[in-house]
Amino acid sequence: MEQLTVIKIGGNIVDNETALDQFLSDFSSIPGRKVLVHGGGKIATRIGQKMGVEANMVNGRRVTDAQTIELVTMVYGGLVNKNIVAKLQALDCDAIGFTGADGNVIRSVKRPVKDVDYGFVGDVEEVDAEFLSTILESGRQPVMAPLTHNKQGQMLNTNADTIASTLAVGLSSKYETQLIYCFELPGVMRDINDEGSVITQINPESYAQLREEGVIVAGMIPKMDNCFDAIGQGVSKVRIAQASDLKSILVDGEQKGTTLQA
Amino acid sequence: MEQLTVIKIGGNIVDNETALDQFLSDFSSIPGRKVLVHGGGKIATRIGQKMGVEANMVNGRRVTDAQTIELVTMVYGGLVNKNIVAKLQALDCDAIGFTGADGNVIRSVKRPVKDVDYGFVGDVEEVDAEFLSTILESGRQPVMAPLTHNKQGQMLNTNADTIASTLAVGLSSKYETQLIYCFELPGVMRDINDEGSVITQINPESYAQLREEGVIVAGMIPKMDNCFDAIGQGVSKVRIAQASDLKSILVDGEQKGTTLQA
Numbered sequence: 001m002e003q004l005t006v007i008k009i010g011g012n013i014v015d016n017e018t019a020l021d022q023f024l025s026d027f028s029s030i031p032g033r034k035v036l037v038h039g040g041g042k043i044a045t046r047i048g049q050k051m052g053v054e055a056n057m058v059n060g061r062r063v064t065d066a067q068t069i070e071l072v073t074m075v076y077g078g079l080v081n082k083n084i085v086a087k088l089q090a091l092d093c094d095a096i097g098f099t100g101a102d103g104n105v106i107r108s109v110k111r112p113v114k115d116v117d118y119g120f121v122g123d124v125e126e127v128d129a130e131f132l133s134t135i136l137e138s139g140r141q142p143v144m145a146p147l148t149h150n151k152q153g154q155m156l157n158t159n160a161d162t163i164a165s166t167l168a169v170g171l172s173s174k175y176e177t178q179l180i181y182c183f184e185l186p187g188v189m190r191d192i193n194d195e196g197s198v199i200t201q202i203n204p205e206s207y208a209q210l211r212e213e214g215v216i217v218a219g220m221i222p223k224m225d226n227c228f229d230a231i232g233q234g235v236s237k238v239r240i241a242q243a244s245d246l247k248s249i250l251v252d253g254e255q256k257g258t259t260l261q262a
Numbered sequence: 263m264e265q266l267t268v269i270k271i272g273g274n275i276v277d278n279e280t281a282l283d284q285f286l287s288d289f290s291s292i293p294g295r296k297v298l299v300h301g302g303g304k305i306a307t308r309i310g311q312k313m314g315v316e317a318n319m320v321n322g323r324r325v326t327d328a329q330t331i332e333l334v335t336m337v338y339g340g341l342v343n344k345n346i347v348a349k350l351q352a353l354d355c356d357a358i359g360f361t362g363a364d365g366n367v368i369r370s371v372k373r374p375v376k377d378v379d380y381g382f383v384g385d386v387e388e389v390d391a392e393f394l395s396t397i398l399e400s401g402r403q404p405v406m407a408p409l410t411h412n413k414q415g416q417m418l419n420t421n422a423d424t425i426a427s428t429l430a431v432g433l434s435s436k437y438e439t440q441l442i443y444c445f446e447l448p449g450v451m452r453d454i455n456d457e458g459s460v461i462t463q464i465n466p467e468s469y470a471q472l473r474e475e476g477v478i479v480a481g482m483i484p485k486m487d488n489c490f491d492a493i494g495q496g497v498s499k500v501r502i503a504q505a506s507d508l509k510s511i512l513v514d515g516e517q518k519g520t521t522l523q524a
Contacts, residue, residue, distance in 0.1 A: 081339070083335070086417050089413055101347045
């Protein structure tokens with residue numbers, strides 16, 4: 001099986017032109033097939049303010065009303081996605097932008113209302129790995145905005161971490177797939193104040209122990225659970241690393257960040 | 263050679279939800295390979311006003327400063343393009359959105375400054391007909407926003423009529439290509455007040471005569487010149503027709519609108 005790398009970057013990179021340019025230069029140097037998934041929440045908030053659309057967050061998630069889905073469709077699908085694609089093209093990386101609606105590559109369903117009505121938010125139902133692999137085999141790199149659609153004409157806001165893991169799982173039927181989450185810290189750390197305390201490897205057994213010991217707590221637990229879910233569904237490994245370490249890891253083969261494996 | 267239809271719609275359709283829905287329903291019913299090119303200037307102007315970005319028009323063209331290229335990248339590449347793609351997907355038309363940057367399908371050069379500095383405006387240099395035909399042969403329909411890039415990291419605003427004719431010319435090496443401009447009037451008319459006066463066929467000889475007679479004047483002359491240029495470069499015919507007549511023309515084979523041929 002050919003290898004594939006799916007990399008997710010968040011607002012801390014997308015919203016910082018210097019960091020983004022460095023990341024894209026590194027990304028373009030990574031050999032082989034690759035997919036980039038990006039966020040863009042901070043830019044959406046900033047442009048929303050100019051337009052009089054206030055961000056409304058509940059439990060750390062953006063509530064996506066009618067104005068907000070227009071805003072994020074513009075910002076994620078247009079401004080951020082095309083900016084990244086154009087910059088990668090300048091680096092001779094043949095990028096092609098996608099939302100889930102394009103070629104129906106990710107179909108989702110509007111999240112049912114339970115305690116909170118998150119509005120136009122999509123929970124992923126289906127990935128078209130076949131078409132994405134056609135794009136990859138043509139030598140192009142998909143750049144995915146955190147947007148999907150419901151196949152009934154409605155765009156839906158979808159968490160970029162979820163898009164990344166869903167794509168990695170979907171594409172693991174065709175490729176030996178590695179999923180990398182770019183993180184603000186150098187990896188999962190025993191002591192957040194000690195850069196030397198990165199835990200280099202975690203498997204399901206050591207993960208259970210790290211939770212028991214209280215090393216992995218709170219917001220990291222659902223993230224780690226999602227990573228192990230992806231591994232359980234065919235992804236060969238998941239890494240959590242700083243974007244600035246990406247080239248060392250993928251080009252120079254250095255051991256940095258945290259690797260999760262079965 | 264397989265047949266291909268390239269259709270361009272402008273602001274009068276894109277900006278009117280009822281007209282757009284009707285058009286997209288008609289578009290989805292057209293048999294065979296097809297490409298849709300859209301404008302979106304009116305929506306850009308409206309959203310620009312909300313954001314405090316004023317439209318600055320010179321000779322009927324938008325001057326694209328740094329704020330404006332951000333605006334149109336959001337609106338054309340994000341909001342309008344993804345809205346159209348999602349609506350087509352709901353009609354079981356497997357649409358995929360593009361700007362010129364995506365897959366480097368249209369590379370342009372920033373317009374040199376002469377009398378007027380139009381800013382971030384692109385003049386098309388190269389179309390990747392090979393990749394677009396791969397998309398078409400996969401059963402998907404490209405939906406093209408009026409944006410290109412310079413392969414140096416900069417998105418550029420590009421006239422939708424020009425994008426449509428450039429794509430039609432580029433793809434005429436692979437397909438017997440028909441180019442259709444959707445127009446606010448039922449075609450080129452002898453008398454603008456008489457719906458029955460549509461000129462059904464124009465060739466280069468009758469075009470010369472219609473100009474001499476003063477039937478085709480002013481703003482229509484560069485448009486018609488562009489159409490005949492496209493025909494001179496391999497496009498088999500160009501039609502100018504009302505969007506609401508599209509289905510009659512392409513599905514029912516009726517003679518409506520104006521057909522330009524060599």
